[in-house]
Amino acid sequence: MDSVLYPGRATTADAQAVPASPSLRETVYAQLRSAVLDGAFGPRDRLAELRLAARFGVSRTPVREALARLLSDGLIERADGGFFVAVPSLAQLGDFYELRNTLELRGIARAAEDPSLRHDPAIVAAELDRWYALRDQPPEPGPGFLVEDERFHTELSRACGNPALTEALSTAARRVRQVRRHDFLTPDEVETAVSEHIGILELLRDDRPEAAHRALHSHLGASPAEVREHARSSLTRMALNAGRP
Numbered sequence: 001m002d003s004v005l006y007p008g009r010a011t012t013a014d015a016q017a018v019p020a021s022p023s024l025r026e027t028v029y030a031q032l033r034s035a036v037l038d039g040a041f042g043p044r045d046r047l048a049e050l051r052l053a054a055r056f057g058v059s060r061t062p063v064r065e066a067l068a069r070l071l072s073d074g075l076i077e078r079a080d081g082g083f084f085v086a087v088p089s090l091a092q093l094g095d096f097y098e099l100r101n102t103l104e105l106r107g108i109a110r111a112a113e114d115p116s117l118r119h120d121p122a123i124v125a126a127e128l129d130r131w132y133a134l135r136d137q138p139p140e141p142g143p144g145f146l147v148e149d150e151r152f153h154t155e156l157s158r159a160c161g162n163p164a165l166t167e168a169l170s171t172a173a174r175r176v177r178q179v180r181r182h183d184f185l186t187p188d189e190v191e192t193a194v195s196e197h198i199g200i201l202e203l204l205r206d207d208r209p210e211a212a213h214r215a216l217h218s219h220l221g222a223s224p225a226e227v228r229e230h231a232r233s234s235l236t237r238m239a240l241n242a243g244r245p
Contacts, residue, residue: 028062029069036075036085037174039143039181043225044064047076047083060084085178093179093231100172101220107160107169108216112209119204123159127152128201134194141190143181150177152197156216159204182237 032052041047047067049060056063067083070076076084089094111117132150139145150173157166184190196219201210221227 024058025065028056028058029066031056031067031069031074032063033073036070037177039115040179041085043085043087043178046086047085082211087178087235088175090228090231090235093176093235094166094228096172097221097227097231098175098224100176101171103165103172103219104157104220105213107157107162107165108204108209108213110162110214111160117161118207119156119159119209120161121205123155124201124204127155127159128198128205131194131198131201135198138187138190138194141185141187143184145184145190145193146177146181149193150181156200156204158179176234179234183234185237 035041049063049067052063052067053060067076071078071083075086076083078084108119111119134148139148153173154166154170157169160166186194196215200212200215200219202208203215221230
């Protein structure tokens, strides 16, 4: 089945439509943004106003506004006379990975530098219980595991007690989600991630932030070369799996 969403002509009803209400504009923007970030559209799918309007059950006006906002956000791009999901270049992806890693490591480094700071034990304990359960019943490989992985990294940052770091980390993570959906495609990759997450959490539970920092550094990539190689591998997997669910 053709995956391209073809553009359509403006209808008379659209031309005479009353401007969308602020709440409708925000709803359509939020829904389309979530669909883009969650991989509902492939890199070759044209984001056409007419098809999107039908998808969300609205006129083309709020869709047009949502596309303009997503273009400004850098989440979509204009090419070949239409809009498509933005796929970062290798250099851009490497930069985003480096930023994400820096933010995550800083969350643990601040506790290692200041003995008065400690990761929230309730958050750490809750995450440990969740990852122990995932170790006992491993989830299926594939894009679905990315949800679990992103939650781990967000909760790990939230436990450090600096909301600004967590907010910045979430923003960086969203920019690479489209590519990272292809990071966990084998049982071994899932098993390794689960094991390393548990190890980091156990070190924080035991109040060993220096060791946890080293473990997280190794988990994310211990050197710039490793980060770049991870970015290259992720883009390659995305290209090989384009068009697959």
